[in-house]
Amino acid sequence: MTSRKSTGTSATRWLGVVVLLMLTLLALCGLVFSAEDVVQGSTVRLMYIHVPSIWVAYIAFVITALCSATYLSSKSRSLVWDRVAGASGEIGVIFVALSLVTGSLWGRITWGTYWVWDARLTSTAFLFITYIGYLAVRRLGGTHRQRARRSGVLALLAVIEIPLVHFSVKMWRSLHQDASVANTNAKVELDGLMLFSLFLGVVSFTLLYAWLVLHRQRVLFLEDAVADRGLDAAILSRRDEAQV
């Protein structure tokens, strides 16, 4: 029997083990087994964690938006949707941050600068800021339903706002047709083990996301339950005080 109570179940433990194994394999393939790129040299190794990171961020934010939409449109307004949305948003922020850092380092090596003002990078930075705002709104306090409604609307607004910002920035940067030393759209020819490593990265990070979101939303559930219990206790003690 489980001695310690936690957010884990046997299913998540198995998932965790699988994720750990895959990530270890990824590190080995990425750093050791796979070959260097003809053009990029060893910096291509950064791609095996950079691409999966931003991939997970996108998945996370899509899930946040979908769960927010489901919460707002459903009659039952089950808070499960809100909690998954919140957990997913938090994970998304972390992975966007990771991808911005790894991408920035990649740029430093490849182009000599930590940052370029191109559409994709700028939009990614905006994505990060927007969801930092989302997390801040979730911490505004109030009832669980207020939190769910406010952050839900915000997540849906983000679905509209992010493409608009991206388009505007693209329009803006197209004015600056300087010689692209920093060609962020450079296609890299991947084959064999390199391609496998990339897929491995995407799959293992996706499973990692699943593990993280399961646990995080359970923790949110517990936090909400504790808060509710505290509230109930406060109401009861208030009532007791009233009945002198």
Add this chain to the structure above:
Amino acid sequence: MEHATFILGSYAGTAVSIALYAFWIIRRGRTLAEHATDAEMPWT
């Protein structure tokens, strides 16, 4: 490997960040679960 510091640093940094986050989640879950009734933990 050229730029080994950057590359190994990135892998390590990513791994450490994710590991810290994961540990934080698990620990928080254990702390909260200690005082929770079974009704409050529908996944068990």
Add this chain to the structure above:
Amino acid sequence: MSTNFRLRRQITVAVARKDLLIEWNSRILVNQVAPFAAIVMVMFAFALDNDGILQQVAPGLVWLATLFSMLVVIQRTFAVESADGALDALRVAGVDPGALFVGKALALMVQLFALETLLVATAVVLYGVEMSIAGLGMAFVTVIVATIGLSFVGTLYGGLAAGARGRETLLPLLLLPVVAPVLIGATRATEAAFGSGGASISEGWPWIGLLAVFAVLFGVVGAVAFGPLIDE
């Protein structure tokens, strides 16, 4: 259907008039926000310390000053509501939230329009900007379309962030990223109007298009999302 529309329009006009009357009586815009915006324009000159550069970036500075001042105005327009729980009272009374939204946005539009006219004039005076008649026309159109968009999006996010209990600090974090397309579009169009860096008037039109898309998008979305957002 038509009585519904008429009622909504009455509400919209009533709300807009109320907000503008409050502003007219308190003169916050004239006494506090406009001087703040003017000071910001002066501080830009201190910071940038180069007449040539100042003239070139004048369009950007005008819109930056506008955005910063707008934050203050939006917080004001919602602080007024939360002071006596007026917004909640309106909601409980069943006032159509879409009409409420458009009404507040209209009032904001008027105030922002006045502010931006002042800022453009300040740029002409302080930064040595010279405009042709056609440029003046383009500047006018830019200000109108940008202001409509800013008012819609500002009212929407203002409803979420401004007003009660320490939420005001959230407004800049939420709003400034969202209005990036307006900053980009309005600045480029204003550059065309001012002729900065050799830009021609015709180059401004695509940006006006972007501003118009933004305005329509947030007008529609705002009217729908405002209700759920202010429901407490």
